[in-house]
Amino acid sequence: MAHAHAVKRYSGLMDWLTTVDHKKIGILYLIAGGFFFLIGGLEAILIRIQLWQPLNDFISETTYNELLTMHGTTMIFLAAMPILFALMNAIVPLQIGARDVAFPFLNALGFWTFFFGGLLLNISWFVGSVPDAGWTSYLPLASPTYSDGHGVDFYVIGLQIAGIGTLIGGINFLVTIINMRAPGMSFMRMPMFTWAIFITSALILFAFPALTVGLAALMFDRLFAANFFEVGNGGNAVLWEHIFWIFGHPEVYILILPAFGVISEVISTFSRKRLFGYSSMVFATVLIGFLGFMVWAHHMFTTGLGPVANALFSIATMLIAVPTGIKIFNWLFTMWGGSIRFTAANLFGIGFIPTFVMGGVTGVMLAAAPADYQYHDSYFVVAHFHYVIVGGLVLGIFAGLHYWWPKMFGRMLNEGLGKLTFWTFYIGFHLTFFVQHFLGLLGMPRRIYTYQDNLGFNNMNLISTIGAILMGVGTIIFLVNIVVTAMRPKDAPNDPWEDGRTLEWTISSPAPEYNFAQTPLVRGYDAYWKEKMDGNSGMTPAEPIGPIHMPSPSILPLFMSIGLFIAGFGFMFSNYIIGAVGLLVTFGCMFLRSIIDDHGFHIEPEELEDKGVKA
Amino acid sequence: MSAHSHIDGQLPHEPEKATLEGRNKVLGFWLFLGGETVLFGTLFAAFLALRDQVGEGNPTANELFQLPIVAIATFILLTSSLTSVFAIQALHRNHVKPMIVWLIVTVALGAGFLGLEIYEFYHYVHEGHGFTTSAFSSSFYTLVGFHGAHVAFGVAWISILIAQTLRKGLNLVTAPKLYVAGLYWHFIDVVWVFIFTVVYLMGKVG
CATH class of the missing domain: 1.10.287 (Helix Hairpins)
Structure with missing residues (x-):
């Protein structure tokens, strides 16, 4: 049994370039995703500065189109998803009591393909031809006829490479969760975050290949003069819309489900109560994942698919409000009667609920196909999806980062600065996007680089810009918090919140490279909480202490x-x-x-x- | 436990699933094939949406396709799936030599299929059916070409596995690799059955 294989152990930079440890890969995802988040945020602030007054000439219309496209693409693919991957890498194996993920090597490959895909996309700024056809890259605008130059080429190739990494990550976490749970951890004992990641990974698996085909077809059109979307040669521009949204709608659930998972953990922990309606929460997550594939054409109500198609997709979309509503009420009932602690993480968690409900309500409004003809391509849509993505996903990410920071880095983030981050970001967010609902209802179209005076848009655009800057300030406070925290000693205990319910809080902060010296025996939902309630100091081991097998690092x-x-x-x-x-x-x-x-x-x-x- | 400490000839009944690594690999590969199904499903959808957009003066599917050669290609590929089953059966009986022989037959049949496909494409281009001719031609070459690329990848992959098995023998590391390669080969075979039906037979009828 003993092995004498000499394995190279690297240190310093080489350690990070060759690591196959899911916890280190999680940190890499966080650094890279955080970096792209700052770039995307900077792009957003430039957009808002351009729009703060009518007929502003801060940036040209071409630059505006580029900023708009890169802001959306960067935030979705290079910031939000990688930061979610950071959390799932750092936490999911710990929550299921596993020593590692199923495919450590592929895990590293997934990170590096994402990173180099994102790098390729952003190098377009230095080459001077930047994608400018919107993050949806609709045809014929993105065709070689109307987008000459290499801008859209960067989009199709960069996203193709980054997409490989996402798909690999999805398969890896599906297998990890199915095959590598600790003894006793049945599916219905899995923590809610793990459930959310499980469903998210399934969505990734079945949604991303459609994007792969769409990007390949657009690439063939652009580089090799194929005719998929060239109407003059029999191509079909609406085909792109279908392919893009068959991927794109599941994508928004890929983004939001992990946030639902984080919120479930945070609210349950800081209410010191078992998550209300756990099994209905699981059911709702699965149902949202399933319905997410049935609703893509609600992005295309005005394309002209006809009343029957619009009606069916309209009803299917409204159905999603049911499982989502189940979740909202479960969170409220989890807090009901709990002894709530208002930590920074929980502020983000509680702040998430009303914000996300607002995004959900405008979602149902948009799902009504006849009304959508009014809202379509207006700032109302911009307000809606920022309420669900920033107000939902980004608040969820902040909650998760404050909550799990000690488990990832061994240090508690400063609570005061964390609360300051919350209030500036939260107020800034609502200032930015609440008024945009009304801008949209007044008729301000999205994706325009400026607007006329005397249309009644001026004040609300000014408020929106002020809010965006406030969100920027909130982000900077978070960065300051990271720096301040990094200079303090690495002294976080195993269970720094003292109310930890799940397995990640039973091991040291940060976790050792093998995670669990002995695989724990899981005796119920909220495995660690159950042991605490039974008066045990820790988990019962499911195996004797023995040698632990680890994968080798690889370049x-x-x-x-x-x-x-x-x-x-x-x-x-x-x-x-x-x-x-x-x-x-x-x-x-x-x-x-x-x-x-x-x-x-x-x-x-x-x-x-x-x-x-x-x- | 450890993957390389066993002695040849004492493999368990299903060596591909005897280790956690093996079970992960098999499950992960099934999931990967699920993703591949969506990939080909989207390609089929694009082809079905564009297959009537032939353009004026260009050869139609009905004029272009020669069923005999496609039928031969189909026969070759289906047979290769059968031979890959024989190889996996030999793997389960721990008969290394017959397994290698059947894998070599599988690779040879795959290469034969590829040869026919290259000839077919060459012929079509001469008939005026190039990649850029029409939306029909672009989607045809993309769908059938993606499949062809999968066959080519499979031929290269299984060849590498044959060489590895000759060097290292059949053990708990090589068995899962061979098993998932077999799964892959069946998958591209099933895709071809759909291509034969949707592209060629429907092209002849419609």
Whole structure:
């Protein structure tokens, strides 16, 4: 059983470039996703500065289109999803009592493809031709006829590479959750966050391949003169809309379901109560995931699909309000009668509920197809989706980051600064987007770079811009909090909130690289809380102490992604030699991965003690 | 427990599922095939939406397709699926040599299929049915070409696995790899059955 394989252990930068540890990959996702979040936020503030007064000439119309496109694309694909991946990497294996994810190597590959896809997309700013056809990249605007230059090429190739990483992550977490739960952790004992990630991963698996095909078809149209969307040669521009939204609508649930999961954990912990209606919560999550695939055409009510299609998609969309409502009431009843602690994390959690309800209500309004003809392409839509994405997802992310920061980094974030972050961000958010409902109802169209005076838009746009700057201030306070926290000693205890209910709070903060020295035995929902209530100091181990098998670090995921990055540039600029070299690097690394057996290494019982502290 | 400490000839009944790594690999691969199904489903949808957009003066599907050659290609690919089943059966009986032989037959049949497809495409281009001719031609080449690329990848992949198995033998590391390659091969076979029906037979009828 003992193994004498010499395994290279790296340190410093090489450690981060070669790591296959899900906790370190989670931190990498957080750093990269946070970086792109700042870029996307900066783009948003530039947009708002341009719009603060009528006929402003702060930026040109071309730059505005580029900022608008890159803001949406960056925030959805390169900021929101990676930060969610950060949380799921850092927490899900711990919550199910697993030592690792199912595919540590693929996990690293997923991160690096996301990172290099995002890098490729953003290098467009330096090349000087930036995607400018909107984050939905509708045809014919995105066709080679109307978007010459390489802007949209960056979009299709960058997202294609980043999408590979997302798909890999989805499969990895599905298998991890199905196959690697600790003994006793049945599906109906899984924490709500894990359930949310499970359903999210299934959505990723079945939604992202549609985007892959759509992006490939658009790439063929643009680079190889294919005719998928070229109406003159028999192509069909509406086909793009269908493919994009068959992916795009599940995508919004991919974003929001993990936030639902975070909120469930945070509210339950800080109400010191079991989550109300756990099984109905699971049911609602599954149902939202299922219905999410049935409603894509509500983005296309004004495309002209006809009254029957519009009516069916309208009803299907409204149905989603039912499981969502179940969740809202469950959170309220969880707090009901609980002894609530208003920590920064819980402020974000509680603030989430009314904000998300507002986004949900405007969602049902938009689902009414006849009314949608009025709202369509107006600021009402902008207000709606920012209420669900910022007011839902971003507040959920902030709640999760404040809640799990000690488990990820071993240090508690400063509570005072955390509360300040909440209030500035929360007030700024509502200032920015609440007025946009009325701007939309007054008829201000979205995606315009300026507007005339005397239309009644001036004051509300000014308020919106002030709010956006306040959100920026809130984000900066959060960054200050990170810096302040990083300078304090690494002293967070195992269960820093003292009310931890789930398995991640039974191990040290941050978790050791093998997570659990002994796999825990799970005896019920809220496994750790149950042990606490039974008067036990910790979990009952399900196995004796023994050697722990660990996967070896590898540089190949990085090189595979660099290969795709090079190939993307090669094909974009019709330099097929460079394109082929890039693909050769990627396939060469795949070949090496196949033929070289990864035996990993073992951590022996006597090493457990001294390694226990380090992450 | 450890994947390489066993002695050849003492493999468990289903070696691909004997380790957690193996079970993860098999389940993960099934899920991956679920994603692939959506991928090909979208390609089929795009093809069905565009297949009548032939454009004036260009050859139609009915004029273009020669069923005999497609039928031969179908026969070859379906047979290769059968031979891959024989290979996996040999794997389960721990008979390495017959398994290698059946895998080589599978790869050879796959290569034969690819040869026919390349010939077919070459022929179509000469008939005036290029990639950029019409929406029909673009979606046709993309759908059938994606499948062809999958076959080519499978041929290369299984060849590498054959070489690995010859060097390392059949063990708890190589068995899951061979098993999922078999799953992959069946999948591209099933996709081809749909292509044969939706693209070629419906193209001849409609």
